[in-house]
Amino acid sequence: MTESSKQPAAAYVAAPRSLHYEFGGPAGALGVTLAVPFFTYWLAFACTEAQCPPWPMSRFIEFHADGLKAMRTEKWWESLWSWEAFAVYMGWYLFCVVCDIALPGKEVQGAQLRNGKRLTYTMNAFSTMMLTFALIGAWTYKFGPNALLYIPYHWPQLISAALAWSTFLATFVFFQSYIGDQMLALGGNTDNAFYNWFIGRNLNPRLGDFDIKAFNEMRPGLILWIVIDFSMMAYQYATIGRVTDSMILTVAFHSWYVFDAEFNEPAILTTMDITTDGFGFMLSVGDLLWVPFTYSYTAYYLALHPKDIGLLGCAGVVAVQLLGYWIFRSSNNEKNEFRLGRNAKNLQSFQTERGTRLLTSGWWGRSRHPNYLGDWIMAWAWCLPCGFTTPLPYFYPIYFAVLLVHRQQRDDEACAHKYKKDWETYKKLVPWKIIPYVY
Template sequence: MAPSPPVKYEAAPKSLHYEFGGPLGALGVVISVPFFSYWLPFAAAGNFQLSKFAEFHAAGWRAMHDPQWWESLWSWEVFAVYLAWYFWCVLCAIALPGKEIEGVELRNGKRLTYTMNAFATMVVSLAMIGAWTFKFGPGALLYIPHHWPQLVSAAAVWSTFLATFVFFQSYIGEQMLALGGNTSNAFYNWFIGRGLNPRLGDFDIKTFNEMRPGLILWVIFDLAFVAWQHERIGRVTDSMILTVAFHTWYVLDAEYNEPAILTTMDITTDGFGWMLSAGDLLWVPFTYSYTAYFLALHPTDLGVSGCAGVLAVQLIGYYIFRVSNNEKNEFRLGRNPKNLKSFQTERGTRLLTSGWWGLSQHPNYMGDWVMSWAWCLPCGFQSPLPYFYVIYFAILLVHRQTRDDEACAHKYKKDWETYKKLVPWRIIPYVY
């Protein structure tokens, strides 16, 4: 039998379509992500209220005219501590054992291999922090809230450096570029990500940053805020325990189910640029932990009935999120244990039309958004600040859905219109 001819593909096709409003929209994101990363804790410390908007921001502007305020945003010592954490995660990714998993088929017909040891990295890291805290006390954890602005700056600088490094690396040799990251605008390409799968040898930069430094740091930050609340009021509230438990559960679940990331748009479609770099290393750990930060400064007691209600919201959201993701992952990997129905496309692939995926085009997004409410409700209603996450996450998920819809319309053409008639609801059935 003659060998199969090599798959023909373009490694570096020219991108003709902008997302995020093009270069101007990308600039807005580059400005707003660091701004809100700094502003949210500043607002919590100042007990921001909508009714006192003018007073609050007048005080903020006065502070910004003080040179010491600007000096408080940077510390070389804190930057060294942050880098020590980052490269500890690199060491774990290289040294710890893990199952070898193949990703989805790329445009060239090949599949990359990934070592799945993010869960082991998290367990080892938390065990070491726990042992250190047990022996020496929570001083190391309290270092985090006591140096919070400097840590934000360290993550912002490092994520920007990393995005810049990968951007220039994408011009070395013949690499497969992201379909949307090779426009005529260099700034936009740097932002959105030019290289699809940037690697140093077998070390995959994109999946490493998606699953390890920032995601695990989110839980470590939460634990630091537990210690901070105890330092401030001499106890830990039920709302703090519930919030940290939800966050930890979410991250542990993500790390344990690490192979599921290989079928997401972040890995299969998007390049690794500033958007993903800053999202992974700055936005996720520093803003997703914000409710715990807020509770450290503004303790709230829920009581038994309050805890039960919030827990019910969390469990419903988690069930939808995890079961729907498992259905999708199993189906894409060629397994279908539930015998779910699917729609045959002219491309030769199939689209799920039953189970959770028969109710919504993105049931995992729906579960994720329900959980976001459970992460904010423990803060009560004393301030709108903690609910920024629910609003931001709704915008993020609708934007993702829009990107998915555009990509699938291009990919499946008329079959996508047929599919949308079979599954009309985008995220929440009978709502959107």
């Protein structure tokens, strides 16, 4: 689903009272707040070089029952935190801040806000990523890859550092939202303070021209994902003297995805994260902890359990990746071109009473979220090089399916409110939500 043409700003209210909860309200918010760090740590400790949870599920449960014994020791708990690792993580974060402020970039205006104004963003995430990779390449060429091994050797401590900082950042922005006449997110100003902290109260938290939400969406976590991948390649090289074809494929796919996202950075300005959601713990921990430390998990697994899949295996996995990317990128291009008024493909659209138009042909005539389908197919390509000896690498596409369905439901609910009876007409024209003829 996508729309074209501009809308006049409605009567502006800076801090409207939120009338309903998402995520099951405060109880659901608490569940997510606990589940995200739990599963991040679980993935870190469940799989070791000695063994990983096996199939079937009966053995999977038995494996974890034995693993819980380690948590009873004081040494295990001490292994979760290191001030040195926290300093290293903060050094990385501050490097990204300096790059955001200092590196040149195109000035782009965001979507129109409720007050009729638009914020200006500097698009230099791609430059930050390329500078990071250049510095890593130069250091590795001069001194070797040993510096990257710090990451796998201090994996739990770095997870703790990211969790601590994301929690602090969400709390800082929450209290900042009470200073001055801030524009609040429509869903983040309920009567429950904990829920507001989780979902995000401030829509566009800024320190001067520094946009906290856009920065965290595109820089420290997303780029760190690939830095972690590089470190896992270095670990594999250090342990077996080479890098396997499965690791090369996995890191290439991840790098391709992040490269594409950073190169097309302005596209994020029309996403729900930027236009609708406040910046709270949900986005903070997602950007800084969940993305880098779970999206890189297939590389982490292959570092501990290297394997080669051969030429035919590589060809099959590449085919899955290309299919997903083609759907993802071509559908997003259709959407962006249509929004910009450059309908080169002469796509059909549906006129709404709001004065906007909804696409009803091309990829967007096949489903309301074809980009989600492409994204999900790529998620499978990232995991297939790991083989099938353990279910852990397939945690990501399963989680991602749940995430995409939730996003689709949130979007449909918002559109039903926005377009009213026109949305019912549109759903008849485009009945499939994500996967044509399936869902």
